[in-house]
Amino acid sequence: MTKTPDRTLRIGLAGLGNVGAGVYKNLLKNHALLRERTGADLVVTKIAVRDPKRKRDVEVPPAQLTTDWRELVDDPEIDVIVELIGGVDGAFELISAALRAGKAVVTGNKAVLAERGKALIELSERTNAPLYCEAAVAGGIPIIKAVKEALVGNRIESIHGIINGTSNYILTRMTRAGIAFPEALAEAQAKGYAEADPALDVNGWDAGHKAIILAWLSYGRWLRPEEVSVIGIEDISLEDVAFAGELGYEIKLLGVVRQEQATKRIEVRVAPALVPKAHILASVHGVFNAVTVRGDVVGETLFYGSGAGQDATSSAVIGDLADAAQNLANAVGTTGFVPHGEYGEALPLDETVSGYYLRLSVADKPGVLAQIASITGAAGIGILSVIQPEPEQPSEHVPLVLLLHDAKYGDVQHALRAILALAAVQENHTLLRVETLGQS
Amino acid sequence: MTKTPDRTLRIGLAGLGNVGAGVYKNLLKNHALLRERTGADLVVTKIAVRDPKRKRDVEVPPAQLTTDWRELVDDPEIDVIVELIGGVDGAFELISAALRAGKAVVTGNKAVLAERGKALIELSERTNAPLYCEAAVAGGIPIIKAVKEALVGNRIESIHGIINGTSNYILTRMTRAGIAFPEALAEAQAKGYAEADPALDVNGWDAGHKAIILAWLSYGRWLRPEEVSVIGIEDISLEDVAFAGELGYEIKLLGVVRQEQATKRIEVRVAPALVPKAHILASVHGVFNAVTVRGDVVGETLFYGSGAGQDATSSAVIGDLADAAQNLANAVGTTGFVPHGEYGEALPLDETVSGYYLRLSVADKPGVLAQIASITGAAGIGILSVIQPEPEQPSEHVPLVLLLHDAKYGDVQHALRAILALAAVQENHTLLRVETLGQS
Numbered sequence: 001m002t003k004t005p006d007r008t009l010r011i012g013l014a015g016l017g018n019v020g021a022g023v024y025k026n027l028l029k030n031h032a033l034l035r036e037r038t039g040a041d042l043v044v045t046k047i048a049v050r051d052p053k054r055k056r057d058v059e060v061p062p063a064q065l066t067t068d069w070r071e072l073v074d075d076p077e078i079d080v081i082v083e084l085i086g087g088v089d090g091a092f093e094l095i096s097a098a099l100r101a102g103k104a105v106v107t108g109n110k111a112v113l114a115e116r117g118k119a120l121i122e123l124s125e126r127t128n129a130p131l132y133c134e135a136a137v138a139g140g141i142p143i144i145k146a147v148k149e150a151l152v153g154n155r156i157e158s159i160h161g162i163i164n165g166t167s168n169y170i171l172t173r174m175t176r177a178g179i180a181f182p183e184a185l186a187e188a189q190a191k192g193y194a195e196a197d198p199a200l201d202v203n204g205w206d207a208g209h210k211a212i213i214l215a216w217l218s219y220g221r222w223l224r225p226e227e228v229s230v231i232g233i234e235d236i237s238l239e240d241v242a243f244a245g246e247l248g249y250e251i252k253l254l255g256v257v258r259q260e261q262a263t264k265r266i267e268v269r270v271a272p273a274l275v276p277k278a279h280i281l282a283s284v285h286g287v288f289n290a291v292t293v294r295g296d297v298v299g300e301t302l303f304y305g306s307g308a309g310q311d312a313t314s315s316a317v318i319g320d321l322a323d324a325a326q327n328l329a330n331a332v333g334t335t336g337f338v339p340h341g342e343y344g345e346a347l348p349l350d351e352t353v354s355g356y357y358l359r360l361s362v363a364d365k366p367g368v369l370a371q372i373a374s375i376t377g378a379a380g381i382g383i384l385s386v387i388q389p390e391p392e393q394p395s396e397h398v399p400l401v402l403l404l405h406d407a408k409y410g411d412v413q414h415a416l417r418a419i420l421a422l423a424a425v426q427e428n429h430t431l432l433r434v435e436t437l438g439q440s
Numbered sequence: 441m442t443k444t445p446d447r448t449l450r451i452g453l454a455g456l457g458n459v460g461a462g463v464y465k466n467l468l469k470n471h472a473l474l475r476e477r478t479g480a481d482l483v484v485t486k487i488a489v490r491d492p493k494r495k496r497d498v499e500v501p502p503a504q505l506t507t508d509w510r511e512l513v514d515d516p517e518i519d520v521i522v523e524l525i526g527g528v529d530g531a532f533e534l535i536s537a538a539l540r541a542g543k544a545v546v547t548g549n550k551a552v553l554a555e556r557g558k559a560l561i562e563l564s565e566r567t568n569a570p571l572y573c574e575a576a577v578a579g580g581i582p583i584i585k586a587v588k589e590a591l592v593g594n595r596i597e598s599i600h601g602i603i604n605g606t607s608n609y610i611l612t613r614m615t616r617a618g619i620a621f622p623e624a625l626a627e628a629q630a631k632g633y634a635e636a637d638p639a640l641d642v643n644g645w646d647a648g649h650k651a652i653i654l655a656w657l658s659y660g661r662w663l664r665p666e667e668v669s670v671i672g673i674e675d676i677s678l679e680d681v682a683f684a685g686e687l688g689y690e691i692k693l694l695g696v697v698r699q700e701q702a703t704k705r706i707e708v709r710v711a712p713a714l715v716p717k718a719h720i721l722a723s724v725h726g727v728f729n730a731v732t733v734r735g736d737v738v739g740e741t742l743f744y745g746s747g748a749g750q751d752a753t754s755s756a757v758i759g760d761l762a763d764a765a766q767n768l769a770n771a772v773g774t775t776g777f778v779p780h781g782e783y784g785e786a787l788p789l790d791e792t793v794s795g796y797y798l799r800l801s802v803a804d805k806p807g808v809l810a811q812i813a814s815i816t817g818a819a820g821i822g823i824l825s826v827i828q829p830e831p832e833q834p835s836e837h838v839p840l841v842l843l844l845h846d847a848k849y850g851d852v853q854h855a856l857r858a859i860l861a862l863a864a865v866q867e868n869h870t871l872l873r874v875e876t877l878g879q880s
Contacts, residue, residue, distance in 0.1 A: 037779055038777050146585075152478065152758070153758030155473060280723045284720065295755060297580075297754060299580065302745065303742075303743055304744070305741035305742065309739075316590075318593030319591065336766070337762060339476065
């Protein structure tokens, strides 16, 4: 290849919080390297912030600051706008204005894509202004580029992702150190892994937004949030962590994106699930993220790295900026390959299939397991294994843990209601998915 | 983005062996999907084979077959040539002729790149004909695209790769099933994982070729094979596998690519090494490959998948063909970003630094450890831990296993010679690297 002629990419940065400061800092740090590799000078020329007086991680020339992002959109010198202001409505307005002005946009905002992605991508196609979003899913892991470019020759069969670092940190501490959920969450907050308000992390919706984006990349369809089932990790107990371990599994918060072969219907869900310890996903600990992608040609792949944090996320933003520089130089108004069709309807939750872990609290007397097995048997749901630990001291009720074969979620819920109606079975219980994943 | 206008990418396929047949088959299988995602019809129009009469996995129209690859190069209709004939000299001639004819080239041939990559890349730059090589390293894992595009904003600090599936299968079986090297190799051959002549797999050179390519991507320099230290797995014993396990490590054949911070010198080496069990690389089993890349911005990342096989490797070739289709449509004569500078000299082997595992056979009498420790102490090499297992039955010589702190390879070799000269120490011994990798 010939060396690309020198040129400048002028960047308008909207948002100078944690990730924005990382982008600014690392563009400066590796400026020469980026110039050598891309043939372009990547330069931030204007920055929109809410409060120009706020003390920040990075020093920026005060003359570059503005409080109005419209100045970035209206500046004819700016080639690309980086949206890192977060939230949905304001970000939607900003990105839309930038695309309408014909500017390339790089965003790390999973919420605005999950809720308004369809409109934004359609606008990007109409205006021929590319929209890049590597930083929106799994931080520094290049999962967007992997799915849409590297694996372009594959029909995506399934994606299983550990895509919320805070939840994975909490579950790791619960598993490794035997710390209960509230203590592990407090620890994550003290270490700066969780936000002051960690709701979106632990209730699963941060992962839910990312799963919606991955489903779009794989199947061309933007599922609406109400078509996605999302369960967080708040109710996971140390008891369940221990039983899962005894059965050879580790509990992980998984985002699952999958297509049913026969009907082409698409399943997107987030929930804590049991992963076999022998599978490489079970070896992903702490705040790290990892995403397995199964393609019909490549088989199983996995992509691992830091899913959050100033530096890791800025690596993804800078990768997108380099692509933008190259595409602008070549007058290419696209971000690479994307599905142009929509390959399926949403699969209703009741029809999704997986294995299950069911912990019940039952009367400590003979015959209870037979009653339960007759209900599951009648529903056509096979029992893979049973643990009934000896109680440490005599007790009226004891735990009973069942691993169930692959079955439809609706059928399991139906059987569960019948089981909970038994006189010998108490109301409190835990039902979790078991994801067998591929061989590895 | 606008839907790309329909167009055709005409492919000349040189080589219809295992991977070539996979490319042919999977291009047909996912033809409609590829057309929808890329806007291009990817069509194989001519195939060069050695023996047109040979029975093959795939049926191809006999009229498409030729025994002379020059027909592909000379065909003005053909846009891109896929080189899958293997070997060095013939492949070099073919790729050179194609690039001189101005055709894009996709190759999966690590040997020709490792030995003649510098000349081929220079020719590609001169003729403005792009050369793609995703399939040359780690099969279906998109490690080339990840390092050169997604992580373009990073200075690459280090790469540690399990990049030979046959060796990893053998080591996994030795570790998990307690089978010795010759039996594990025979098993790999019976399962079709190892070639009839498995020399390049088990002697480390298959991994060595891939490490040379990764070093070029990271640091812009083509190291000559004689600048690379390569040790295979033939001499790994079950005893060493067991001691490593006891110390908390698993033995893996690792390709290591690294830059010394202060001097910018580059280290490329392949050898069996001890990896901490807690690191995710230790969870990569069987024929799977995985590559960790540490960047100064992104931190640690890992890319995992099938490193060989018809389908997985053809996924990489097809990804390159899709990029070629897009670049041809946009009249872009490059394969994305590459280092244009050379960022360092080769680091001599004696100056490379790592931890070490040293197994000695010593006289079973007091004072021997003190003699050894005085030699390592004088050399400034710290001892991290010692195992001296009780012999099962009285024996004149017993094993003594030392874990040594990070030290220069030359210093360790020097101390080792002095240790082996002790009267109480026998000549037979094992010295392996210990790679501590990053936190994970």
